[in-house]
Structures are given as C-alpha cells and as structure tokens.
Amino acid sequence: MARSGRQACIKERRLPSTHAPVISSDLLLAERDILARVARGGPLAEVLTDIVLLAESPTNGQMLASVLLVSDDGRSLLEGAAPSLPKAYNAAVHGIPIGHGIGSCGTAAASGKPIIVTDIAVDPLWADYRDLALGFDLRACWSMPIEAADGRLLGTFANYYREPREPTERDLELISMAARTTAIAVERHINDLERERAEEQRMLVVRELNHRVKNVFALVQSLLAMSARSATSVEAYAQAVQGRMSALSRAHELVQPGLSLDDLAGPCDVALREIFADILAPYLHDDITEKVVLTGGDEQVSPHAITGLSLILHELATNAAKYGALSKQDGRLRVSWQLVDDLVEIVWSERGGPRPTVPTQTGFGSTLIKRTVERQFLGTIDRDWRPEGLDVRLRLSVGRFTKSL
Numbered sequence: 001m002a003r004s005g006r007q008a009c010i011k012e013r014r015l016p017s018t019h020a021p022v023i024s025s026d027l028l029l030a031e032r033d034i035l036a037r038v039a040r041g042g043p044l045a046e047v048l049t050d051i052v053l054l055a056e057s058p059t060n061g062q063m064l065a066s067v068l069l070v071s072d073d074g075r076s077l078l079e080g081a082a083p084s085l086p087k088a089y090n091a092a093v094h095g096i097p098i099g100h101g102i103g104s105c106g107t108a109a110a111s112g113k114p115i116i117v118t119d120i121a122v123d124p125l126w127a128d129y130r131d132l133a134l135g136f137d138l139r140a141c142w143s144m145p146i147e148a149a150d151g152r153l154l155g156t157f158a159n160y161y162r163e164p165r166e167p168t169e170r171d172l173e174l175i176s177m178a179a180r181t182t183a184i185a186v187e188r189h190i191n192d193l194e195r196e197r198a199e200e201q202r203m204l205v206v207r208e209l210n211h212r213v214k215n216v217f218a219l220v221q222s223l224l225a226m227s228a229r230s231a232t233s234v235e236a237y238a239q240a241v242q243g244r245m246s247a248l249s250r251a252h253e254l255v256q257p258g259l260s261l262d263d264l265a266g267p268c269d270v271a272l273r274e275i276f277a278d279i280l281a282p283y284l285h286d287d288i289t290e291k292v293v294l295t296g297g298d299e300q301v302s303p304h305a306i307t308g309l310s311l312i313l314h315e316l317a318t319n320a321a322k323y324g325a326l327s328k329q330d331g332r333l334r335v336s337w338q339l340v341d342d343l344v345e346i347v348w349s350e351r352g353g354p355r356p357t358v359p360t361q362t363g364f365g366s367t368l369i370k371r372t373v374e375r376q377f378l379g380t381i382d383r384d385w386r387p388e389g390l391d392v393r394l395r396l397s398v399g400r401f402t403k404s405l
Contacts, residue, residue: 049081058174059174101127104125104142109153114142116142121134121139140161145179154187273296280333297339302401315368319365332351343397343398344394345396346394349392356387357385378399380394
C-alpha cells in the first residue's frame with residue numbers, strides 16, 4: 001500500500017541484495033527447509049502456513065509472521081497465513097485496502113518498498129489500526145512486498161513483535177529470505193491454476209469440436225434425405241442440396257464469427273429475424289414460409305451477443321432436424337420473441353414431428369445451451385415436452401442481448 005505524505009514516519013531499510021544475499025547459517029538452513037516444503041507442493045494455505053512457521057523458528061518465538069495475498073481485483077489484501085497471530089486479529093485485517101497509511105502491509109503493498117514500523121503506538125501509518133494492533137499486544141510491524149519474477153505484486157510478508165523493536169541485519173535477512181521463498185510458492189500456485197484452467201479449456205474445445213463434427217454428419221444426412229423427398233429430378237435434387245449446404249455454411253459462420261474475410265469489415269448489429277432465418281435456412285430452403293412462422297419485432301442484436309445467441313439457436317435447430325419437427329415433411333416450427341420488462345423472451349414451439357420424449361440424460365449440446373444462457377445472457381431456459389411437440393422458453397437479459405433495446 002502507498003505511503004502517507006509524512007515521509008519521515010516511514011523507515012526504509014536497504015535489504016540484502018536478492019541476487020547475492022549474505023545470510024546467516026541458521027537462516028540458510030531455514031531457507032533450505034522452506035524451499036523443500038515449497039517443492040513438495042500441496043494446497044497453498046498449507047504451504048504458506050508451513051513457510052511462516054519455518055520462518056518463525058529461528059527467532060525462538062519472538063517473531064509472529066503473516067502472509068497477506070493480493071485480491072483478484074488488486075485493491076485489497078487477504079489472509080494467506082498467520083498461524084501465530086490471534087484469529088480475531090487476522091479476521092479484522094482480512095480485506096484491508098492497499099493504500100498509503102494503511103498500516104505497514106497496506107503501505108508496503110502500495111509503495112512496493114519494505115516498510116519498517118518500530119513502534120505502532122506512535123507511528124502515523126497505523127493511525128486507523130493502532131487500537132486494533134495494541135489490543136492484541138502487537139507493538140512493531142515490519143512488512144515486505146512479495147513480488148513475482150516479473151515485478152507483479154503478489155502480497156506482503158510481515159513480522160510482528162510484542163515490543164517496539166528496531167530491525168538488526170539478521171532480521172532484515174530473515175524477512176528478505178521469507179518474502180523470496182513465499183513468492184516462489186505463490187507463483188507456483190498461480191501457474192498450477194493457470195495450467196488447470198488451460199487444460200479445462202482444451203478439453204471443452206475438444207468436446208465441442210467432437211460434438212460439432214458429429215452434428216455436421218448428422219445434419220448432412222438429414223439434409224440429403226429432406227432434399228430427396230421433395231426433388232422431382234436429379235438436377236432439382238442437386239440444386240436443393242447445394243442451396244441447403246450453402247445455408248448451412250452461413251449458419252456456421254454465425255456460430256463461429258471472425259473466420260470469414262467478410263468479418264474484417266467490422267462488426268455491426270444484426271436483426272434478430274435475420275439470425276433466425278439464417279440458422280433455419282439449411283433445413284427449409286424454399287419452403288421456409290410453409291414450415292416456419294417467425295413472430296416478433298425488429299430488434300437488433302449487438303455483435304457481442306450474436307455468437308452466443310446463434311449457438312443456442314443452432315443447437316435447437318439441429319435437434320429439431322434430427323429428432324423434432326424439422327425431421328418430418330409435415331413438421332412445423334413457430335418462433336416468437338418479445339420484450340418483457342428487462343428480458344427478451346423467445347418461445348420455440350415444434351409441432352407435427354415425432355412424439356417428444358424427455359431425455360434420460362443431459363447431452364453436451366444441452367449443457368452448452370444452458371451454460372451460454374446462464375453465463376453469457378444471465379437468463380433461464382425452460383423445456384416443456386408436450387405430447388404434441390416441444391416448447392422451449394428462453395428469457396435473456398436485455399443488457400446482455402442488444403444495445404438497441
């Protein structure tokens with residue numbers, strides 16, 4: 001945290017170089033033990049607790065150490081580990097802001113420099129937290145920022161004492177060593193989380209790719225069968241197939257924008273009615289007005305919402321072509337949309353197809369729709385498996401849907 005304007009109150013000490021530290025033999029042993037503990041890994045809270053206890057051990061109980069970690073928004077400090085400090089004190093400082101004059105740790109985090117407060121009772125940096133610290137018999141606090149290899153702030157490592165105290169060279173060596181090794185542990189934890197998230201994302205992409213490839217084969221098979229039923233000649237059949245495949249390509253571009261050179265012209269709003277027509281065109285070709293009824297206004301969908309909305313509709317249309325109303329010559333689809341308070345309500349109704357049955361398990365496509373509806377559009381989706389056909393009701397947040405509304 002940043003410093004107050006009263007520079008004389010902040011005692012900065014030149015710490016041993018992080019490149020070639022001169023450390024006492026007992027501290028070298030402590031550092032070795034800490035690095036060995038970091039290497040074993042495990043939950044971050046356990047690793048940090050062990051680091052603190054190992055750092056405290058050479059002081060024979062005189063030092064009470066604390067690790068605070070930067071919050072995700074970078075504005076406050078959260079408890080990382082402080083096993084020797086009172087739990088009530090840890091709870092009170094959990095979430096303190098990063099800023100000048102916010103005790104030793106808040107100021108160290110803001111300034112990026114070690115902050116040595118030798119007497120909490122008189123130091124102005126502790127003006128807002130003095131009574132809290134003194135109430136737990138904490139009289140001195142020296143705090144060191146914990147930084148990543150690239151200079152990013154990760155948190156602070158603090159030494160507390162129960163009497164006013166000036167640091168010795170050995171004290172400075174200890175806190176410098178503790179901050180370095182803590183940074184290694186925190187960075188390792190962050191890297192592990194990033195690898196886990198990357199792997200989860202990779203598996204999601206693989207599953208979605210597998211899902212889409214299967215759908216493409218199923219759709220092509222369905223489109224060929226639909227075209228054959230209505231074609232009167234080989235030429236008519238070829239023309240129908242070509243038209244539907246072109247429409248399928250256009251629908252794919254809506255679901256995966258940015259892959260076409262046409263998109264380089266820049267994003268723009270698209271009419272909701274146009275999105276419905278493009279998504280449904282592969283299954284309908286020339287008879288769209290006979291099989292589909294679209295009812296709604298002229299609402300425009302913002303570019304940031306087109307991908308998610310197209311993905312939802314594409315999944316619904318794919319299922320309708322494979323199992324529902326669009327799989328039968330006499331099947332019909334009615335889609336309506338309207339504004340209801342701060343929601344865009346879309347109703348998808350299928351009639352004339354095979355009798356729908358409630359699925360016994362949730363497939364990837366249904367999971368994809370639900371996640372997109374809830375996470376991107378902050379909305380809900382309800383399905384009603386009626387004997388006469390499936391009804392789907394989507395309620396999407398206007399704020400996530402289009403700026404034009």
